[in-house]
Amino acid sequence: QHQHRPSAESRPSDPDPLALPTDPKPKAKQFHLGMFEIGKPLGKGKFGRVYLARERSTGFVCALKVLHKTELQQGKVEKQVRREIEIQSNLAHPNILRLYGHFHDTKRIFLILEFAGKGELYKHLRKAQRFPEWQAAQYIAQMASALRYLHGKHVMHRDIKPENILVGLHGEIKISDFGWSVHAPNNRRNTMCGTLDYLPPEMIKPGREENWYSEKVDLWSLGVLTYEFLVGEAPFEDTPVMTQRRIARGEMSVPGFVSAEARDLIKRLLVLDPEKRIPLEEVEVHPWIVKHCVKGERAYQRASGAAGG
Numbered sequence: 001q002h003q004h005r006p007s008a009e010s011r012p013s014d015p016d017p018l019a020l021p022t023d024p025k026p027k028a029k030q031f032h033l034g035m036f037e038i039g040k041p042l043g044k045g046k047f048g049r050v051y052l053a054r055e056r057s058t059g060f061v062c063a064l065k066v067l068h069k070t071e072l073q074q075g076k077v078e079k080q081v082r083r084e085i086e087i088q089s090n091l092a093h094p095n096i097l098r099l100y101g102h103f104h105d106t107k108r109i110f111l112i113l114e115f116a117g118k119g120e121l122y123k124h125l126r127k128a129q130r131f132p133e134w135q136a137a138q139y140i141a142q143m144a145s146a147l148r149y150l151h152g153k154h155v156m157h158r159d160i161k162p163e164n165i166l167v168g169l170h171g172e173i174k175i176s177d178f179g180w181s182v183h184a185p186n187n188r189r190n191t192m193c194g195t196l197d198y199l200p201p202e203m204i205k206p207g208r209e210e211n212w213y214s215e216k217v218d219l220w221s222l223g224v225l226t227y228e229f230l231v232g233e234a235p236f237e238d239t240p241v242m243t244q245r246r247i248a249r250g251e252m253s254v255p256g257f258v259s260a261e262a263r264d265l266i267k268r269l270l271v272l273d274p275e276k277r278i279p280l281e282e283v284e285v286h287p288w289i290v291k292h293c294v295k296g297e298r299a300y301q302r303a304s305g306a307a308g309g
């Protein structure tokens with residue numbers, strides 16, 4: 001039973017487990033484009049396109065993400081891509097998209113990624129408008145498991161939102177796009193672009209002491225994600241100025257159709273003080289999660305219901 005370890009910010013920064021491999025992993029084998037049969041395009045983002053691909057010698061199906069070096073230079077995101085590769089290639093968890101390897105030619109960088117057969121979660125969310133509570137609870141349980149794994153390696157994702165989550169063939173979700181992930185604690189200010197909706201207060205306005213933050217930023221984002229799964233829109237969605245103000249004050253209201261248990265979890269995650277946010281270990285055993293996720297729970301409820309329990 002390991003001791004409860006103090007959260008990163010209260011601990012002297014120990015050497016980065018990901019950065020200093022004690023037993024350097026044998027260099028992954030060299031990949032090149034000729035090894036792959038390229039299939040249909042799966043999607044495209046700001047800096048890349050992704051294609052279905054099959055590795056010729058093994059028939060292994062994967063997703064090949066192609067990034068153009070000039071675009072990365074213009075977007076000043078080479079450092080982020082390097083960090084994405086460094087971090088994601090060291091991770092192995094069922095709810096984190098695998099990065100099996102990478103290679104490059106004169107013009108392009110190629111990432112060999114796990115293929116997620118059911119595509120982008122945000123498209124499923126838009127189509128469904130909002131998820132039933134059992135579905136949302138299962139997704140949040142999977143996110144909590146993935147974040148516990150990440151935080152155990154002192155990595156914080158910092159960009160948890162539906163757009164960065166993919167769905168595997170069996171309906172399981174996979175956190176993707178580690179472009180904003182870093183090792184905690186982090187006190188560098190990063191110019192954020194894109195939606196403010198998921199940013200926690202400590203990243204919106206610098207605190208009194210140094211403006212640093214820890215993995216607990218992902219707890220806030222998990223709260224925003226829970227809300228958006230159940231309500232269909234983000235809790236602080238407004239004009240950019242108003243969104244920042246509402247986040248900084250934690251001003252949001254949960255609609256009546258959300259169950260009391262779900263509301264309780266959202267309120268315990270969307271807490272201004274990072275130290276007071278419910279830890280992931282407690283998220284995984286929260287009544288709302290247990291009610292919808294623990295195997296046999298439904299059988300138990302039926303049984304106790306049948307017995308008039």
Ligand SMILES: CCc1cccc(CC)c1NC(=O)n1cc2c(c1)/C(=N\C(=O)c1ccc(N3CCN(C)CC3)cc1)N=N2
Binds near residue numbers: 044047048
């Ligand atoms: C380059 C694209 C990009 C930019 C930025 C961030 C991200 C991560 C979300 C990505 N995507 C990325 O890295 N991706 C890595 C990936 C990946 C994307 C992926 N699958 C799909 O994109 C996909 C899309 C649609 C699909 N179908 C839609 C229609 N349905 C009826 C059947 C299923 C099935 C799979 N597998 N690994």
